Amino acid sequence: MRDFRSAAARGVTPYVCGEQPTDRAYIKLNANENAYPPSPRVAEAVAAEVSRLQYYPDMTSAALRGAIAAAHGVRPEQVYVGNGSDEVLAFTFLAFFAGERLSAPDLTYSFYPCYAKLFDVDYREVPLRQDFTVDVDGLEASGGGVIFANPNAPTSLELGQDAVRALALRLSEQDRLLVVDEAYAAFGEGTAIPLTQELDNVLVVRTLSKAHALAGLRAGYAIGCEALIGALQGVKDSVNSYPVDRIAAAAAQAAVEDEAYLRRTVSMICRTRDETARRLRALGMTVLPSRTNFLFATHPRVQARALLAALRADGILVRHFQRPRLENFLRITVGTDEQMDRVVDSLARALGAQ
Numbered sequence: 489m490r491d492f493r494s495a496a497a498r499g500v501t502p503y504v505c506g507e508q509p510t511d512r513a514y515i516k517l518n519a520n521e522n523a524y525p526p527s528p529r530v531a532e533a534v535a536a537e538v539s540r541l542q543y544y545p546d547m548t549s550a551a552l553r554g555a556i557a558a559a560h561g562v563r564p565e566q567v568y569v570g571n572g573s574d575e576v577l578a579f580t581f582l583a584f585f586a587g588e589r590l591s592a593p594d595l596t597y598s599f600y601p602c603y604a605k606l607f608d609v610d611y612r613e614v615p616l617r618q619d620f621t622v623d624v625d626g627l628e629a630s631g632g633g634v635i636f637a638n639p640n641a642p643t644s645l646e647l648g649q650d651a652v653r654a655l656a657l658r659l660s661e662q663d664r665l666l667v668v669d670e671a672y673a674a675f676g677e678g679t680a681i682p683l684t685q686e687l688d689n690v691l692v693v694r695t696l697s698k699a700h701a702l703a704g705l706r707a708g709y710a711i712g713c714e715a716l717i718g719a720l721q722g723v724k725d726s727v728n729s730y731p732v733d734r735i736a737a738a739a740a741q742a743a744v745e746d747e748a749y750l751r752r753t754v755s756m757i758c759r760t761r762d763e764t765a766r767r768l769r770a771l772g773m774t775v776l777p778s779r780t781n782f783l784f785a786t787h788p789r790v791q792a793r794a795l796l797a798a799l800r801a802d803g804i805l806v807r808h809f810q811r812p813r814l815e816n817f818l819r820i821t822v823g824t825d826e827q828m829d830r831v832v833d834s835l836a837r838a839l840g841a842q
């Protein structure tokens with residue numbers, strides 16, 4: 489048969505997400521999903537919205553954008569919403585970087601290179617420093633727009649806002665765009681959102697999949713100056729003029745508005761994270777100082793693959809990346825205290841047996 493695919497389709501290397509095997513019940517700590525269910529207000533909002541499903545959703549997602557704007561102290565015109573931040577990121581690549589140069593750390597969210605291929609981006613990878621921190625000067629020197637995740641994945645490390653701000657200012661002087669993917673910022677210390685009020689070259693992308701526990705819903709957003717948001721909107725409206733559906737908009741709004749629940753669950757996860765890191769270090773593992781809802785850990789002598797297999801045999805899934813520099817690490821999502829007890833027990837057994 490003739491290969492009917494376009495050059496763009498032939499060029500893509502699809503992103504591979506954490507596996508979801510069904511051969512048995514697993515403790516699933518391989519996709520950085522939230523340890524807890526979403527706010528109970530989400531269920532109420534969804535139930536109420538079902539009776540309105542015969543109507544198309546609001547094209548402007550005004551209520552959801554208003555809630556997000558209020559949560560971050562920005563204007564609704566500075567908020568773009570989409571079907572998961574993956575889609576927001578895809579439209580970001582299309583709107584700002586198609587055919588242009590874009591620089592990113594070599595070890596970061598592995599979806600960026602996929603979008604880069606699909607949209608013919610001149611994508612430059614700048615190696616993380618030896619200690620896995622982001623090479624800010626290298627990104628500036630590499631040219632074009634800049635994107636990175638902060639805190640970064642899979643390293644779990646957060647770049648301080650002083651460094652983010654300094655980079656944003658230098659890029660601003662050169663008329664270059666900075667995109668900060670803050671999927672994990674709720675578990676960290678800072679945010680670049682205030683920068684978007686001051687500079688017109690900063691776009692912050694957020695998701696409701698992690699801290700808001702809505703990975704199954706698909707909702708994400710971007711915050712930036714009105715011109716950037718308008719550019720995203722223009723590209724999106726050329727593909728699908730309806731943004732998130734009614735259920736997603738209602739659920740996302742309820743989750744964003746329940747700030748007390750967000751704070752409570754995030755602080756529980758951070759407490760479990762720090763305690764688990766302490767216990768893994770006591771087992772002789774090296775654990776990077778995480779500002780996310782996952783731990784990036786390695787053992788100086790025992791191969792990550794052996795630990796991965798031991799965890800799996802005990803019914804626990806974690807993420808492993810077959811890439812130079814990453815291949816001896818495990819990325820372990822922070823679950824509940826009970827789940828992390830199982831992880832620590834399993835690793836203690838595996839390490840004791842070495």
Ligand SMILES: *Cc1c(COP(=O)(O)O)cnc(C)c1O
Pocket residue numbers: 520571572573574575597637641669671694695696697698703706707708
């Ligand atoms: C999880 C994650 C996303 C994707 O979030 P969705 O909203 O579920 O598409 C984006 N960026 C990073 C760095 C992530 O870890």
